[in-house]
Amino acid sequence: MSEKVIVVTGASQGIGAALVKGFRAQGHRVVANSRKLQPVNDPNILSVVGDIADPAVADRLVAATLERWGRIDTLVNNAGIFIGKPFVDYTAEDFANVMSTNVAGFFYVTQRVARQMLRQGNGHIVNVTTSLVDQPIGAVPTGLAALSKGGLASITKSLATEYAAKGIRVNAVSPGIIKTPMNEGEDRNFLAKLQPMGRLGETEEIVDAVLYLDRAAFVTGEIIHVDGGAHAGQWQIAS
Numbered sequence: 166m167s168e169k170v171i172v173v174t175g176a177s178q179g180i181g182a183a184l185v186k187g188f189r190a191q192g193h194r195v196v197a198n199s200r201k202l203q204p205v206n207d208p209n210i211l212s213v214v215g216d217i218a219d220p221a222v223a224d225r226l227v228a229a230t231l232e233r234w235g236r237i238d239t240l241v242n243n244a245g246i247f248i249g250k251p252f253v254d255y256t257a258e259d260f261a262n263v264m265s266t267n268v269a270g271f272f273y274v275t276q277r278v279a280r281q282m283l284r285q286g287n288g289h290i291v292n293v294t295t296s297l298v299d300q301p302i303g304a305v306p307t308g309l310a311a312l313s314k315g316g317l318a319s320i321t322k323s324l325a326t327e328y329a330a331k332g333i334r335v336n337a338v339s340p341g342i343i344k345t346p347m348n349e350g351e352d353r354n355f356l357a358k359l360q361p362m363g364r365l366g367e368t369e370e371i372v373d374a375v376l377y378l379d380r381a382a383f384v385t386g387e388i389i390h391v392d393g394g395a396h397a398g399q400w401q402i403a404s
């Protein structure tokens with residue numbers, strides 16, 4: 166099957182917008198979700214606006230996709246927020262916001278999409294995590310990213326094994342620091358130094374990894390790091 170139906174959450178900008186472009190360039194049909202979306206003039210893009218942490222939005226996203234195209238081949242759980250702070254400075258609101266988008270925003274839509282994929286007998290789910298799960302950086306504390314995205318990395322393997330014999334693959338992409346609006350306004354020279362290759366990643370480099378996973382029929386439970394080597398180990402000697 167060449168023309169798939171792909172659902173991308175967090176599609177209005179950054180990695181999500183690049184994913185929409187990348188999947189469309191392959192000729193696939195894309196369902197784009199975000200809380201705000203610009204109108205598009207492309208019959209092969211269906212926009213579903215709403216907070217992905219809301220189960221009613223997840224219901225609407227799946228129902229609209231099935232009504233338009235009758236199946237879901239791939240779900241990319243890309244919507245996510247990042248709040249970096251020393252652990253004791255996180256507020257209850259920070260905790261609620263991060264867990265809402267990063268965890269509830271994964272849970273409700275993935276459950277609904279998985280039910281449909283089980284009916285179809287095939288499908289692919291890709292989670293977007295972060296290399297900070299494997300290689301936290303003491304100087305840049307990000308406890309809530311570890312807590313929320315660590316869960317996504319873990320459930321990637323859990324669901325991959327649960328669904329391997331049912332035709333559904335589950336994989337993840339683990340980005341390093343990628344040039345997107347998420348870190349606009351920050352000191353990107355400093356951020357570049359946090360990765361062994363000494364630069365920020367490009368959104369297209371994440372898209373390449375997702376497109377690879379999407380066609381890799383014998384790959385499941387895999388977490389591909391696209392992070393300039395950041396997950397690989399400690400590469401700087403403390404002075």
Ligand SMILES: NC(=O)c1ccc[n+]([C@@H]2O[C@H](COP(=O)([O-])OP(=O)(O)OC[C@H]3O[C@@H](n4cnc5c(N)ncnc54)[C@H](OP(=O)(O)O)[C@@H]3O)[C@@H](O)[C@H]2O)c1
Nearest residue numbers: 175177178179180199200201216217244245342343345347
């Ligand atoms: N950029 C990086 O360096 C980096 C590194 C590691 C991991 N990641 C992960 O990569 C993913 C994409 O990040 P990005 O850099 O492209 O971020 P971004 O530029 O801030 O874009 C985030 C996207 O998610 C959407 N979104 C946020 N909350 C949402 C919600 N509750 N419901 C629906 N959509 C929501 C935003 O649109 P609306 O505001 O319109 O909803 C936006 O389209 C995230 O999961 C992030 O954690 C990024």
